[in-house]
Amino acid sequence: MAQNYDAVRKDIVAILKKPDWDDGSLGPVLVRLAWHASGTYDSKTKTGGSNGATMRFKPESSDGANAGLEHARAFLEPIKQKHPWISYADLWTLAGVVAIEAMNGPKVPWKGGRSDVPPKVAQAQPAKVIPPNGRLPDAAQGAQHIRDVFYRMGFNDQDIVALSGAHSLGRCHTDRSGFSGPWTHTPDRFSNQYYRLLLNVDWREKKWDGPKQYVDPDDELMMLPTDMALIWDPKFKPYVELYAKDKEAFFKDFAAAFAKMLELGVTRQKL
Ligand code: HIF
Numbered sequence: 001m002a003q004n005y006d007a008v009r010k011d012i013v014a015i016l017k018k019p020d021w022d023d024g025s026l027g028p029v030l031v032r033l034a035w036h037a038s039g040t041y042d043s044k045t046k047t048g049g050s051n052g053a054t055m056r057f058k059p060e061s062s063d064g065a066n067a068g069l070e071h072a073r074a075f076l077e078p079i080k081q082k083h084p085w086i087s088y089a090d091l092w093t094l095a096g097v098v099a100i101e102a103m104n105g106p107k108v109p110w111k112g113g114r115s116d117v118p119p120k121v122a123q124a125q126p127a128k129v130i131p132p133n134g135r136l137p138d139a140a141q142g143a144q145h146i147r148d149v150f151y152r153m154g155f156n157d158q159d160i161v162a163l164s165g166a167h168s169l170g171r172c173h174t175d176r177s178g179f180s181g182p183w184t185h186t187p188d189r190f191s192n193q194y195y196r197l198l199l200n201v202d203w204r205e206k207k208w209d210g211p212k213q214y215v216d217p218d219d220e221l222m223m224l225p226t227d228m229a230l231i232w233d234p235k236f237k238p239y240v241e242l243y244a245k246d247k248e249a250f251f252k253d254f255a256a257a258f259a260k261m262l263e264l265g266v267t268r269q270k271l
Helices: 005-016 027-038 069-082 088-102 119-124 143-153 157-168 193-200 225-232 237-245 247-263
Strands: none
Touching (some): 005 069, 005 088, 027 088, 027 247, 069 088, 088 247, 157 193, 157 237, 157 247, 193 237, 225 237, 237 247
């Protein structure tokens, strides 16, 4: 069948609006799916990454970091059924870029051609084709950990800060990560608000029994310890200041870094 990615894009746009889901959009959780599918990449061993769509299988599907993404995958399943020629790996990454653009974000360059690890192969040789759990970042940690994880993928400090603006989208859920609340006032809109809030709000520790997180004085917005690390670290902070005042620079740098992330480990040969 002809590979009509535009038809798939249209069908993704059509499912985004969902009044009974979080802040009314599936966009944020689809962006998180695209990134978690890709963010397992290890540049040393050249393993992990979006190719293969290995999050369909254990142990990756049950990695604590991926809690909640079963919903994102299920929302995309009817689109996979309608366009069976597209791989899950392409569908998940494409859904992320379509969602970003539909939520007022930049156009992220995207190319198809990923293939899926067949279930039989995943079953026979899980250790060979599925990345181990624990490669995705732990939000309770700080700058060193963020660097360890993103340098492993091949990113630098500026890329890390540029990518982080995606936390203008969506929210934390106590039943998934244990954290709670949105980062910005408009979690269904891609913007540089995240950086402005990081710099301008009087963040304080949330008083609760949950994991350590930071909230604004009204306890409406939140930041993770890893978000705060961007203003506490002297090498990260200048980029936060740059993107807070220059939305164009943020959109351009974000689009390039996110596109690079979706390409990590993608070889475009049948797996
Ligand atoms: Fe997130 N991220 N992220 N993230 N993330 C969460 C939610 C989203 C980290 C932790 C969390 C990136 C980096 C990091 C999105 C997009 C991106 C949650 C909440 C946590 C804990 C999950 C939940 O409870 O539902 C950490 C530690 C990161 C490294 C610093 C990326 C740059 C910002 C790479 C990225 O693109 C999105 C979108 C969400 C919102 C999901 C939702 O369901 O609303």
